[in-house]
Amino acid sequence: MSDLPFGFSNRDDDDARKRGEEPGGPDANNPFGSGGPGAGGFDPSQLGQMLSSLGQMISGMGQPGSAASGPVNYDIAKRLARQQLGASVTPLTSGATSAVTDAAHLAELWLDGATTLPAGATKTAAWTANDWIEETLPTWKRLCDPVAEQISGMWTAQLPEEAREFAGPMVGMLSQMGGLAFGSQLGQALGQLAKEVLTSTDIGLPLGPSGTAALLPAAISEFSAGLEQPESEILVFLAAREAAHQRLFGHVPWLRQQVLGAVEDYARGIKMDFSALEEAAQGIDPMALSDPSKLEEILSQGTFEPQNTPEQKQALERLETLLALIEGWVEVVVIEAVGDRLPGAGALAETLRRRRGTGGPAEQTFATLVGLELRPRKLREAGALWRRLTADAGMEARDGLWAHPDLLPDSDDLDSPAGFIDSVIGGGTNAFDDPLAQLAATEARERDEAERKRAASGEPDSDGPDLGKDSDKS
Template identity: 50%
Template structure:
């Protein structure tokens, strides 16, 4: 699992841990340590050569675009990849396009949802960062805004009055902090993701089917399968994901709504904080706002950590269920499409399951974003639902469940997936009987649920 939070962690200020961890690119992506006299600062001429960074810092400090400084996030992510991102070649772009076209042909035979890919793309890691920033902004900004608002509202009146004149500067500093940490996280993810839909929420523009050839090649190098087979398997997954999100228009919004519902519940107990501060002041002989060690002790005490509410827990259950249903459907239709055509499908599918279980990009994203630990059992149960639906009722009935969010299995349904599938059979029989009765002249349509069945 990733240890890089999406802007919601406090930097490690322990000097011993800092000394042990060093000051590599991940800790100092822009070289500020060297610029301000740290190790390796260089000669005066070398320092003067870095002076444009002051102008860049001034630009970052005037950011007013929201709770996360996305300019800094972009720069930080790309800076960490400066020597590690390779542009896609013409041959790689052609191979990706061929794989996605073949994948769509195979998927046409196993799902009622039509193709969702109108342009195949082969992105480098840098392109992944730049092209997915709008999607990340939509997902992360509400969370960051609520975190800042919750912490500010929880300050005691005296502290709030002291912070008032500095509110603008504090907001910009918060944007810098969030931007730096989000950038670091995106830089790391860009070296791991294989497709644009791997985290469960599509990050590419609608209609774009995306593979990252550099990451795919590194992923394939550790497997005992031909590279073109691995590419086709991933193209099947990407094309399946695009079909779902393009032709189920409410799905993307439902996933975002679940994340934002969690964000709306972020708050801290001000009374508990005030009691804790009073106790801390009594035991510490008061807290001097000019004493950084005293303030850090307060911040590290846990008093300012938001409490998770029942509403947030419900939002997390909805999010986990939706992500499991998306992933399970993709697993199911890819298995049906690959069939005997792709000899290594079983081994590759097992590799993806292990990748998720050990903390792949999707698991990293939601663990750091909202603290959601995706449970492998949810994914297996969702795949069981989709597989059994296709086997017992056909592909059309399986895909019909995506026509409205109320038709999808709930978290409770996933506890007994085969019971859910069996109930769909009973509902099909009831609909058939209702239709037969309606066709008989002089018969009254039964009202099975208190509504006009002809609606």
Template identity: 50%
Template sequence: MSDTPFGFGLPPEEPDDGDEGKKKDPQSGGGQGPANPFGFGGMPGAGGFGGPGADNPLAAMFGSLNPSDLGAAFQQLGQMLSYEGGPVNWDMAKQIARQTVSQGTADGTKDASVGPAERNAVQEAVRLADLWLDDATSLPSGAASAVAWSRAEWVEATLPAWKELVDPVAERVGTAMGDVLPEEMQAMAGPLIGMMRSMGGAMFGTQIGQAVGVLAGEVFGSTDIGLPLGPAGKATLLPVNIEAFGKDLGVPKEEVRLYLALREAAHQRLFAHVPWLRSHLFGAVDGYARGIKVDTAKLEDVVGQFDPQNPEQLQDALQQGMFQPEDTPEQKTALARLETALALVEGWVDAVVHAAAKPRLSSADALRETLRRRRASGGPAEQTFATLIGLELRPRRLRDASRLWASLTDARGVDGRDAVWAHPDMLPTASDLDDPDGFVHREQLDFSELDKMLGEAADKPDLKKKDDSSADAEDTKDTDKGDDTE
């Protein structure tokens, strides 16, 4: 996990390549912006108009900002101060995410529109994946359609889900900003608190936009982090990311695409046919977020010393760790619930995809292990969760959950394994992931005892005859009573 629980920091600055590093109009989709998307950089006297040491008050405010960027800087500052929406400025988040996507990934891969050939290849891969999965799970297909997205399209389509995930955390911060001052001072400080909240929404929007933009350059579909981020029923693959992922693996790209299509299609089946699962997962995230506390002492210091001419001050406070998870039994329970739920989803997908791919793809084992290591080494999914809600998934939980689902398959078959998803109370717990074989053995005994009891009851004709005789006697007695009454 990062040094700050939420990892709220700007990405490393790119080397200064002269004009290549200039920020361009975000609407143009081109150019490489500065590391700070608001354009506020440098220290007083660092340069700007007139060069180093110029006697210019704007240079002290905006540092080394190029004159051509002045309009954009004031425009973004105005957006920060005028925002009156929810706890996160999602318009800004979308703008930053798209700008991040347009810059390309660290390996130089640029986003590109998806062509007809790639769309057809994705549709064919998802169709074949669904056929293979029919033998590996009792859950029917959950994909009404298969789509191929660019990174920018992924950003647009998943932002509603990110909003649902992140707003609970950001809301706590906004509430804390209004609570740090004594009640008698809050009315007097209303404009300042409003400004702080507006800038807080912009800062959250910036950080989330950067995180989502970076993630868009890494994911393969709409379910990579174990949550349904895209529209229901749409199996999604990102051809540009799959191409970049597979180029150094030594595996035919068709097999890479098909294996990732299996994972996406398996997720879609689970989320489509376990109707309570989405709300269970998002509820676990919300429950964890409710246990986040804000360092009010640090926030009071920020509010007391806040300088409207230094909008990066709030950014610095975010970077220095203003948010901490509560170290309480309730918060630990919420964390365990969330980690376990996500591990069970990912473990089930891992087990089902392996069962479907192993007999058919020679590269199945290698691809499975590559993806597992990618997750264990702190891949984009874990980093994004750590950035947005202070949570970094435990990689070992995935292997434990996969082993549990495989053991359930051996003990009860595919139908018996998938029946565990019938109700959240039937799911394994965190302690069950520590002892998968114990869970399977215990559950098997419980079901066996139940079957035995039901079977014994059905095989006792004397008992049934006795029950019938008793019932007849009761009827006769009731009839006699009726006659006496009359």
């Protein structure tokens, strides 16, 4: 295989194939052949034709401009996303907008008694799928640009020095091709997601404008059609979830940056499997890339799929844990707020949990593009931990853990929450800074547990029947 990125093929190899010979030889990896430019290798006279061919392809898929000059062509992404929606997007009615406003107002009232965090949304909006694409695109730019920039730099870094000096204009064309490639895949993902999302925070990321709680009535109606609960109750339940997310992101100052920054940090270590690029490029004449179907063929083979490094796997685990903690907290708070008021709240929560757990084609597409899955793996464990904290430590202690990222449980705590919960109950959040307090709390709980076991077994105990309930025990 040559060391050239996709779109290039070694001419000596091509000639060898035409003669029925095996490609290779001492100069197989030299794009200029053994005699330099023009000496039986790359013909400089073809450079203009190749640039022209690439220019025609780019013009055919989207006019280059300021929006297309970055690592991702967002004009293409937006156009493809809207094309997927087609004529299926119907305008919002005044009744749908009013229903969203009323549901959000009721949800906020109910949430006041379930969390210490005040309302975080300053605006409630009803969106169409097209609105979702438009309003969330700035956040998608922040998420996708670091990955695309990293991979775009790798493309040019793989060019031999002679090729970089000789084919300077080609490098710019390659960057534009990269922008088209990413724009194409992002557009496909956004178009599918726009059909599926129910709220602005439906996939766990703060995608919409800060302080805006948004619901998509048309998608909610379609989602409700297959459920037993009335659509009006489902709307209130989803409004409560959206409002809870907004409270968290609105009043935990570090959280939005922590979530989006985790994706950006993950992107800095992106690696590409260039052997896949080379394999995809074998036998493809650069002149043939004027046909967009060739580019789509390469994309469909997973050519641009990033490769995870060990450091990235650790970063991914941290991000998934944070997303699980957010979703688990929202689930617990919403059930506490609406559980007695909406009989089907528990079933709705389970439906949404499974929906997030299984994912769909849109999430799979985004995972291929960015290397991330948008669904937390330990959502059930996170929900169980927040419920136990609410029952054992109280609402204020539970919500107080969001004061600083170091106070939150980590992935190991989700698997074995007992020690973490003990540390919170033993001394509140300050116990994290006082190991002696943690030790004393742990010893006290061990004594209580031993006394409960003795009482359950019927053994006599000098402390009487109410062990573990004394005022001197924490």
